[in-house]
Amino acid sequence: MSKILVIDDDASIRETLDLYLTEEGYKVETAETGTDGLNKYVKNPSDVVILDIRLPDVDGFSVLEDLKEENENVKVIMITAFHDMETTINAMKGGAFDYIHKPVNVDELDIAIKKALKSLEMEKKIDGLLMEPSRSFRVGDIIGTGNKMREIFKTIGIVSQSRTTVLIQGESGTGKELIAKVIHHNTSPDEPFIAVNCSAIVETLLESELFGHEKGSFTGAIARKLGKFELARLGTVFLDEISEMSVNLQAKLLRVLQEMEFDRVGGKDKVKVNARIMAATNKDLKAMVKEGKFRDDLYYRLNIVSITIPPLRERRQDIAPLIDYLLAKINLDLHKKVIGVSDEMMEIFMNYHWPGNIRELENLLVRACVVAQGQVLGKNDFPELGKDEASKAPKEEMAEVFTPNAPGKLLTLDDVEERYIRKVIKENDKKNKGEICEILGVSRPTLERKLEKYGISFERE
Ligand SMILES: Nc1ncnc2c1ncn2[C@@H]1O[C@H](COP(=O)(O)OP(=O)(O)OP(=O)(O)O)[C@@H](O)[C@H]1O
Numbered sequence: 221m222s223k224i225l226v227i228d229d230d231a232s233i234r235e236t237l238d239l240y241l242t243e244e245g246y247k248v249e250t251a252e253t254g255t256d257g258l259n260k261y262v263k264n265p266s267d268v269v270i271l272d273i274r275l276p277d278v279d280g281f282s283v284l285e286d287l288k289e290e291n292e293n294v295k296v297i298m299i300t301a302f303h304d305m306e307t308t309i310n311a312m313k314g315g316a317f318d319y320i321h322k323p324v325n326v327d328e329l330d331i332a333i334k335k336a337l338k339s340l341e342m343e344k345k346i347d348g349l350l351m352e353p354s355r356s357f358r359v360g361d362i363i364g365t366g367n368k369m370r371e372i373f374k375t376i377g378i379v380s381q382s383r384t385t386v387l388i389q390g391e392s393g394t395g396k397e398l399i400a401k402v403i404h405h406n407t408s409p410d411e412p413f414i415a416v417n418c419s420a421i422v423e424t425l426l427e428s429e430l431f432g433h434e435k436g437s438f439t440g441a442i443a444r445k446l447g448k449f450e451l452a453r454l455g456t457v458f459l460d461e462i463s464e465m466s467v468n469l470q471a472k473l474l475r476v477l478q479e480m481e482f483d484r485v486g487g488k489d490k491v492k493v494n495a496r497i498m499a500a501t502n503k504d505l506k507a508m509v510k511e512g513k514f515r516d517d518l519y520y521r522l523n524i525v526s527i528t529i530p531p532l533r534e535r536r537q538d539i540a541p542l543i544d545y546l547l548a549k550i551n552l553d554l555h556k557k558v559i560g561v562s563d564e565m566m567e568i569f570m571n572y573h574w575p576g577n578i579r580e581l582e583n584l585l586v587r588a589c590v591v592a593q594g595q596v597l598g599k600n601d602f603p604e605l606g607k608d609e610a611s612k613a614p615k616e617e618m619a620e621v622f623t624p625n626a627p628g629k630l631l632t633l634d635d636v637e638e639r640y641i642r643k644v645i646k647e648n649d650k651k652n653k654g655e656i657c658e659i660l661g662v663s664r665p666t667l668e669r670k671l672e673k674y675g676i677s678f679e680r681e
């Protein structure tokens with residue numbers, strides 16, 4: 221429970237705030253004078269202090285100074301009857317977190333308190349990160365809350381106890397490489413993790429990258445070169461964009477997987493493979509097998525365990541925790557103290573279709589943090605989203621949801637909600653209730669309530 225200390229000489233304000241804040245679920249303490257307030261804070265530090273500027277004994281600014289001396293991260297919200305800019309500036313310069321006027325508007329106060337607590341939480345997180353200078357990968361580094369992500373965490377746990385081949389599938393930016401690294405780190409943290417992008421280099425080069433070559437085995441092979449399979453030792457070779465591998469190399473890779481040894485290009489002796497192999501793709505490999513573009517035997521070899529990461533738009537409930545997590549990371553890199561995004565921006569994020577998934581979210585946040593002036597990122601900090609992309613794609617997608625049947629009639633929020641739920645159910649006719657909940661970002665009971673409210677029958681388990 222968060223603790224709040226109210227320092228104000230006006231008994232009626234103390235009582236009102238005490239009642240209101242206790243009701244809101246905070247643990248509240250009050251003090252009538254600056255000295256009493258400071259003593260109470262020292263004895264039992266609170267998360268937020270609400271501090272009147274004009275106090276009978278000492279003035280609020282010096283109390284603010286003392287509080288800051290006691291704990292530089294204390295969040296102080298100043299209240300005053302004065303409306304001049306100078307007092308505001310002084311309060312902010314003195315390190316107050318926020319500033320509100322008398323008569324106190326509880327909504328305004330509420331927002332200020334929530335912001336202060338959020339900022340505190342973020343600082344704690346950043347401190348936590350700072351205390352681990354060489355951050356290692358843990359399952360905790362993958363943000364995910366829905367059922368599908370929970371299943372993925374379980375699979376990661378299971379495959380980390382063995383050295384089986386893992387195929388990781390998902391749209392671009394969904395975290396395939398991150399998951400591969402987490403598995404690697406949980407299996408063989410002291411061995412190398414070597415990523416090879418199968419689409420980035422031409423076939424012959426890729427072959428010598430993977431298998432190495434003997435000196436003089438082809439023009440330009442001026443020295444013996446070890447391949448990635450050897451360099452990875454007991455670690456991992458991560459074959460990214462495996463779908464782009466040529467048919468010729470697919471055959472060679474299959475042999476490696478079957479025999480766990482290979483010939484170095486131009487070499488005579490067999491080389492043993494000890495590394496674990498993981499592969500990733502953002503294409504539908506199974507479909508490629510059907511079309512004859514990918515070897516089926518290789519597909520089955522790679523697919524011993526497969527992890528399919530859902531795109532971000534199908535797990536919108538992860539957007540907010542991802543923002544918190546990514547901002548903590550970005551703050552650390554850029555030495556910023558950005559707390560979060562505005563409610564308005566959050567709504568845009570929640571409705572956006574995220575073609576680039578988490579990488580896109582991360583890039584947007586980095587760019588916004590670089591230029592942002594304030595602690596909360598607003599619409600102006602995301603010019604790319606405000607204008608075209610965000611409004612373009614979802615608009616087409618949503619057109620039928622938003623178009624009323626009768627011209628001139630405007631839809632109510634309930635109408636839109638009903639239409640949208642129907643649309644999602646219709647367009648995801650293979651998905652069960654749990655998956656529909658994830659797409660909509662609501663809990664099961666909420667979905668049930670809404671289905672009943674709108675008389676939508678939906679009997680899929
Ligand atoms: N669940 C997650 N929690 C936290 N960060 C994530 C998560 N998923 C992805 N990221 C971050 O998003 C970025 C993109 O992830 P990654 O490179 O693993 O994606 P990818 O699927 O390999 O993308 P691509 O197909 O474009 O290569 C990385 O910075 C990664 O750390």
Ligand SMILES: [Mg+2]
Binds near residue numbers: 396397460
């Ligand atoms: Mg990748």
